[in-house]
Amino acid sequence: MNDETTNGALRVRVLVFSILREKMGCDALTVALDAPATGADLLDRLERDHPALRAFRPVVRLAVNQTYAPETTALAEGDEVALITPVSGG
Amino acid sequence: MNDETTNGALRVRVLVFSILREKMGCDALTVALDAPATGADLLDRLERDHPALRAFRPVVRLAVNQTYAPETTALAEGDEVALITPVSGG
Amino acid sequence: MTRPRTTDDARVETGRLSIRLVHEPIDVAEAAAFLADPRAGGLDLFIGTTRRWTGDAETLELSYECYAPMAVKEMRRLAEEAMARWPLVRACIRHRLGTVPPAEASVLIGVAAPHRAEAFEACRFLIDRLKRQAPIWKREAYADGRLEWVQGERPPDLPGLDTGS
Amino acid sequence: MTRPRTTDDARVETGRLSIRLVHEPIDVAEAAAFLADPRAGGLDLFIGTTRRWTGDAETLELSYECYAPMAVKEMRRLAEEAMARWPLVRACIRHRLGTVPPAEASVLIGVAAPHRAEAFEACRFLIDRLKRQAPIWKREAYADGRLEWVQGERPPDLPGLDTGS
Numbered sequence: 001m002n003d004e005t006t007n008g009a010l011r012v013r014v015l016v017f018s019i020l021r022e023k024m025g026c027d028a029l030t031v032a033l034d035a036p037a038t039g040a041d042l043l044d045r046l047e048r049d050h051p052a053l054r055a056f057r058p059v060v061r062l063a064v065n066q067t068y069a070p071e072t073t074a075l076a077e078g079d080e081v082a083l084i085t086p087v088s089g090g
Numbered sequence: 091m092n093d094e095t096t097n098g099a100l101r102v103r104v105l106v107f108s109i110l111r112e113k114m115g116c117d118a119l120t121v122a123l124d125a126p127a128t129g130a131d132l133l134d135r136l137e138r139d140h141p142a143l144r145a146f147r148p149v150v151r152l153a154v155n156q157t158y159a160p161e162t163t164a165l166a167e168g169d170e171v172a173l174i175t176p177v178s179g180g
Numbered sequence: 181m182t183r184p185r186t187t188d189d190a191r192v193e194t195g196r197l198s199i200r201l202v203h204e205p206i207d208v209a210e211a212a213a214f215l216a217d218p219r220a221g222g223l224d225l226f227i228g229t230t231r232r233w234t235g236d237a238e239t240l241e242l243s244y245e246c247y248a249p250m251a252v253k254e255m256r257r258l259a260e261e262a263m264a265r266w267p268l269v270r271a272c273i274r275h276r277l278g279t280v281p282p283a284e285a286s287v288l289i290g291v292a293a294p295h296r297a298e299a300f301e302a303c304r305f306l307i308d309r310l311k312r313q314a315p316i317w318k319r320e321a322y323a324d325g326r327l328e329w330v331q332g333e334r335p336p337d338l339p340g341l342d343t344g345s
Numbered sequence: 346m347t348r349p350r351t352t353d354d355a356r357v358e359t360g361r362l363s364i365r366l367v368h369e370p371i372d373v374a375e376a377a378a379f380l381a382d383p384r385a386g387g388l389d390l391f392i393g394t395t396r397r398w399t400g401d402a403e404t405l406e407l408s409y410e411c412y413a414p415m416a417v418k419e420m421r422r423l424a425e426e427a428m429a430r431w432p433l434v435r436a437c438i439r440h441r442l443g444t445v446p447p448a449e450a451s452v453l454i455g456v457a458a459p460h461r462a463e464a465f466e467a468c469r470f471l472i473d474r475l476k477r478q479a480p481i482w483k484r485e486a487y488a489d490g491r492l493e494w495v496q497g498e499r500p501p502d503l504p505g506l507d508t509g510s
Contacts, residue, residue: 089481
């Protein structure tokens, strides 16, 4: 994990829940990405550092700042990005 | 209304509710009919004595001993027959 | 949860079925507690209440008249029909009689089923049939002083005839 | 009936809408009281409970994990969508978090509408969508010692995509 902000970089806060939290062994992390970056770029980067994510990638949805968003969404400095595996509330 | 039991006659107890009770001015009565008699015979007889029933005849259903029954049902001595106008519970 | 098994003019209580005609406000929490069951995955409760306005007419209160012993029998028959059509684990029906002010419940239907689709379908079936079949009549007292018996749109179904639902 | 209008990570309270994440048993009577409204003719309440048996597996308890601020936002969005599709007068949602024993309620959806058909449809819509969309996850603790995260059958819908309902 890279905590330094470089020129042309952006940092996002990533939140992880339930089974993915257990598999990744982590419930929150800060990730620095080269700007511009999309949700897909973030997922690619996370998958490199956390191979456990790979199996979930087809069913993971992103929420950017607490709203579902497609992987094509451009991320901005300070965004809160949650990885949402198929939910099971109710 | 004939309260005397004659040979070959049967008596039924008739219950009336809601708007029909108000129109007929009566909530319960005993009716003697020549045996054999059906629900339709009872309704014909009631209609003669209580013309207010006529307007409701197409929508009245009979319940014999607390169960809906067609007008062709043969009545027996002591039956409890209710005149059920379209209901509006709930 | 353990209630005596009773059947009288105002109620039926079996292990899985609870039907009551009541003269007091309907107790929703009591009905929900009756329905709770470890075999259930979903409960659906329908509660019928009095609208204050129907078009331009203001309703001050309703009152319900009932052919009690038959109403209880008919509601039991409908509940048993629902239990045969859907895998319900419990069902309850409450109908209030006498005067009911606006916004208070006049009827409650509750069902508990393993899955939610069954709960919704059975609950809908029961309220639709109760409104057609149970020998209960409603009288509206309007703000302009009129007292009017509400007449159902269709007569009840006779046994053996198609129910048209 | 008068509640402060609040929005925080665990609740939304407007005049017509009440959404809460709770850590205690869900209060059904409180929800029914919130829904009572003189414009309503029918209330429908759906209550989701824990089945003890799923096939051969015995569930001892459930526990729920939640992305709370988003869950509240998403439930609000769904409730407002339901209010736009049906003429609802009130709606409430309760979801319990943490440990829930069998037969206790984990979720409650309540809607009040002028007529019953709308109440049933909107309530069904809300529970179906909540189960697809709200970022809440359930973990089952089985009698054989297994702890298992339940995974939904389909991923949540993204904005602008067909919801397939």
